Amino acid sequence: NAGVTQTPKFRVLKTGQSMTLLCAQDMNHEYMYWYRQDPGMGLRLIHYSVGEGTTAKGEVPDGYNVSRLKKQNFLLGLESAAPSQTSVYFCASSYFQPRPYGYTFGSGTRLTVV
Amino acid sequence: SQQGEEDPQALSIQEGENATMNCSYKTSINNLQWYRQNSGRGLVHLILIRSNEREKHSGRLRVTLDTSKKSSSLLITASRAADTASYFCATDANYGQNFVFGPGTRLSVLP
Numbered sequence A: 001n002a003g004v005t006q007t008p009k010f011r012v013l014k015t016g017q018s019m020t021l022l023c024a025q026d027m028n029h030e031y032m033y034w035y036r037q038d039p040g041m042g043l044r045l046i047h048y049s050v051g052e053g054t055t056a057k058g059e060v061p062d063g064y065n066v067s068r069l070k071k072q073n074f075l076l077g078l079e080s081a082a083p084s085q086t087s088v089y090f091c092a093s094s095y096f097q098p099r100p101y102g103y104t105f106g107s108g109t110r111l112t113v114v
Numbered sequence B: 001s002q003q004g005e006e007d008p009q010a011l012s013i014q015e016g017e018n019a020t021m022n023c024s025y026k027t028s029i030n031n032l033q034w035y036r037q038n039s040g041r042g043l044v045h046l047i048l049i050r051s052n053e054r055e056k057h058s059g060r061l062r063v064t065l066d067t068s069k070k071s072s073s074l075l076i077t078a079s080r081a082a083d084t085a086s087y088f089c090a091t092d093a094n095y096g097q098n099f100v101f102g103p104g105t106r107l108s109v110l111p
Helices: none
Strands: A004-007 A010-013 A018-024 A031-038 A042-049 A066-067 A072-078 A087-094 A109-113 B003-006 B010-014 B019-025 B031-037 B043-048 B055-058 B061-066 B071-078 B085-093 B096-099 B104-111
Touching: A004 A066, A004 A087, A018 A031, A018 A087, A018 A109, A018 B104, A031 A072, A031 B096, A042 A066, A042 A072, A042 B096, A066 B003, A072 A087, B003 B085, B010 B019, B019 B031, B019 B085, B019 B104, B043 B055, B043 B061, B043 B071, B071 B085
Parallel strands: A010 A109, B010 B104
Antiparallel strands: A004 A018, A018 A072, A031 A042, A031 A087, A066 A072, A087 A109, B003 B019, B019 B071, B031 B043, B031 B085, B055 B061, B061 B071, B085 B096, B085 B104
16 A cells, blocks of 8 residues: 555664664655654654755754655664654655645654663 | 644543634644544544635534634534544644644544
């Protein structure tokens, strides 16, 4: 089925470790996004991309890096994990603006940093 | 900073009743969206309403937009237990390149 796939679904990291979260979409969407969701905070934008080879910072980019080498993939990297990065991470994709048809979200990655 | 803010934070109703959630925002928008999130799942897009529209319907959902008051409402009619979820409004930002989500309303529909 068409959609957004996130891997892994769960991960536990030790403080200081690094990891990469992978997001893949097969809908030929131009825009892709990484959000984090914390209790009572809603979703906060980490980084986003408006096309292959482009990335931009969102509201909470510190401690994260991203890459969009292929149109269908958007990678989120944590260079040195901190307990404050314990969260649920969601990837989303959409068609380009100014006609957004809504985001399609992945099912999330639950990350715990101990 | 959050652009949209949903109200109430939590809502509990009986099956068959209507549920109304509100969203207020601070700056002018071009589009506003509503999403649903079931526990432990990703968000699902419900409705997008443009700034030149006042009302949209989709099944049992009705969304209104009042740009003069910078507010929107989501009405779910004849609610079902399956409507139990969190509901988020999202407003466009950064010239439409991304949307900003509010903290959400947790709806519980009791059988």
